[in-house]
Amino acid sequence: MTEDEILSEFRASEALLEGHFLLSSGRHSGHYLQCARVLMNPDRAGRLAFALAQKIPRDIRNQIDVVVSPAMGGIIIGQEMGRALGKDAMFLERPEGEFHLRRGFRLEPGAKVLMVEDVVTTGLSSREAIAAVGREGGEVIAEVSLVDRSNGEADLGVPFFPLIDINFPTYADDEVPEDLAAIEITKPGSRKA
Numbered sequence: 589m590t591e592d593e594i595l596s597e598f599r600a601s602e603a604l605l606e607g608h609f610l611l612s613s614g615r616h617s618g619h620y621l622q623c624a625r626v627l628m629n630p631d632r633a634g635r636l637a638f639a640l641a642q643k644i645p646r647d648i649r650n651q652i653d654v655v656v657s658p659a660m661g662g663i664i665i666g667q668e669m670g671r672a673l674g675k676d677a678m679f680l681e682r683p684e685g686e687f688h689l690r691r692g693f694r695l696e697p698g699a700k701v702l703m704v705e706d707v708v709t710t711g712l713s714s715r716e717a718i719a720a721v722g723r724e725g726g727e728v729i730a731e732v733s734l735v736d737r738s739n740g741e742a743d744l745g746v747p748f749f750p751l752i753d754i755n756f757p758t759y760a761d762d763e764v765p766e767d768l769a770a771i772e773i774t775k776p777g778s779r780k781a
């Protein structure tokens with residue numbers, strides 16, 4: 589898939605939102621990529637996952653035992669990546685604040701894990717999810733995401749292969765421009781404040 593084809597999937601699904609958003613990291617942005625809208629169409633989700641699987645170098649792809657993704661945003665694309673790679677997919681949750689496996693999901697000791705996210709902004713959620721896999725006995729050997737909006741700056745500590753880079757500015761609390769501050773704030777994600 590070309591970059592234009594990927595972007596047109598985002599536009600067609602009305603996933604590129606404008607407003608004033610409080611991101612998972614606590615930073616503010618005038619733009620939000622609502623990947624749930626991209627993934628609500630199963631054919632589109634499958635196409636994007638197949639394209640994302642092609643981004644992983646073959647030597648890494650061949651080592652993957654299982655796919656793990658952080659809820660909520662990672663669940664659907666994680667499941668589709670499992671299908672594209674012919675591997676099981678499970679997800680991490682954080683109802684008490686720290687990611688862990690629930691629902692009877694467990695990793696074989698030393699299992700080689702592909703971490704799958706929808707969006708990487710600062711990389712904080714990814715690093716937390718990667719640490720959680722270590723506590724669960726697995727080893728994350730690479731991460732993929734639909735979107736990297738970190739300007740290529742997120743350091744996840746493992747090789748990272750995003751499907752597309754879409755960079756929008758983000759601001760700390762004390763940096764928010766006046767015109768953005770004037771817009772009512774919404775927090776689309778599920779991380780607890």
Ligand SMILES: O=P(O)(O)OC[C@H]1O[C@H](OP(=O)(O)OP(=O)(O)O)[C@H](O)[C@@H]1O
Pocket residue numbers: 611612613658659660661662705706707708709710711712713714776777778779
């Ligand atoms: O790279 P970061 O700065 O951590 O931001 C990206 C994270 O933020 C979103 O999740 P969020 O915590 O909003 O919850 P959600 O997955 O339930 O939407 C997104 O799904 C990523 O997990």
Ligand SMILES: O=C(O)c1cc(=O)[nH]c(=O)[nH]1
Pocket residue numbers: 610611612613619620621622623661706707708709710737777
């Ligand atoms: O950083 C985030 O929380 C974030 C940004 C974005 O564009 N989309 C998303 O789902 N989360």
Ligand SMILES: [Mg+2]
Pocket residue numbers: 658659660661662713777
């Ligand atoms: Mg998330």
